[in-house]
């Protein structure tokens with residue numbers, strides 16, 4: 001069996017607390033086959049020969065590279081997070097583009113390729129993750145690496161017309177052809193990328209996802225919807241009902257209903273609309289005031305990017321205004337928390353919540369939707385309100401689906417969820433639970449690795 005080499009912007013070291021389901025799945029795959037996990041260390045260093053930090057755990061080596069401040073600014077903050085992130089989330093008006101950022105992005109990909117190539121062995125299977133590293137295979141091929149290489153994009157793919165707004169898009173997106181397999185989250189993403197290769201790069205595409213470039217180079221684009229460690233989340237949720245943190249939240253509700261949202265503080269997650277929809281629900285249904293609380297957990301992310309700071313200010317204003325307007329001495333409608341919680345605590349909170357509010361404007365998948373389902377009690381499950389534009393909606397049509405831009409639609413969905421009969425809640429939940437159980441994270445990574453290693 002070939003060794004597996006995982007490459008991603010950030011690396012989750014063993015026993016690291018921020019490691020979530022994805023990190024443990026990749027670690028499991030690496031331990032099973034032996035391998036290497038390569039990426040940025042998260043540290044900034046002075047210019048010069050960059051330091052590589054290595055660590056061994058069982059059969060797995062971790063190799064982490066420092067970046068300079070300028071590399072971080074251009075590759076990570078600039079091109080990855082101010083150019084590619086908004087573009088791929090269908091938000092060209094939020095896009096910032098600088099040639100210097102694009103050049104910095106290419107330079108870091110070249111740097112990764114240089115250091116990685118020195119650690120590769122013949123027969124290695126290379127699995128590259130996400131939009132930070134699109135041209136990595138091309139850079140590796142340029143220096144003679146001919147290993148099988150796969151790429152997985154965790155975020156959405158917009159239609160070709162939107163992709164083509166990126167300056168020099170052909171040069172960047174064309175490098176995807178240097179992988180043997182390009183995985184995306186859903187069939188919409190797959191179809192959009194196939195259309196792009198056909199319309200803009202002159203490729204011939206087949207219904208099976210096979211792509212032939214004008215040069216004759218062939219590769220494949222396919223959907224691999226990512227999952228969670230469903231069994232583990234379900235066990236954590238069941239155990240957490242007894243935990244002090246969960247009990248504290250339950251007591252504070254004093255019998256009121258609870259809606260929960262858990263998202264990184266990101267403009268793709270639809271938080272302003274969600275806050276507004278909850279306020280609208282309270283204004284339309286005075287009878288529910290004082291009878292339901294909305295808990296939004298949103299740890300800040302990418303605070304160095306201006307659009308994220310603006311979003312934070314906007315949400316503070318909206319939450320404050322709604323609470324000022326509707327709160328009672330013993331009840332606050334929106335409980336808004338800018339912090340992280342461990343998986344067990346989150347699972348307990350999900351289980352307590354009557355409604356999971358997952359309303360991103362666009363999302364590659366959205367694992368919170370799946371975690372919410374995995375955490376429910378079979379006998380009395382809550383209701384998932386899910387954006388049609390989250391990748392998860394393709395797999396979970398039994399959720400109450402909403403258009404996240406339509407605050408009336410979300411407000412109506414909250415009412416539907418609060419009044420949904422138990423039998424219907426159970427029926428919808430069972431169907432979704434079956435899906436997240438069979439399409440779990442282990443299934444995701446083994447199907448990707450299998451497709452990369454043994455092409456049909």
Ligand code: ADQ
Pocket residue numbers: 020021022154155226262263264297298299339340341342343346363364365366367368369371
């Ligand atoms: P994200 O945009 O980060 O991921 P998501 O899929 O929801 O979005 O995953 C977030 C993860 O972080 C979840 O496991 C969640 O539990 C955890 N999390 C969020 N807030 C937290 C908090 N306050 N405390 C602790 N944990 C918290 C990207 C893409 C998604 C895609 C995933 C995986 O944007 O579309 O589903 O990658 O491919």
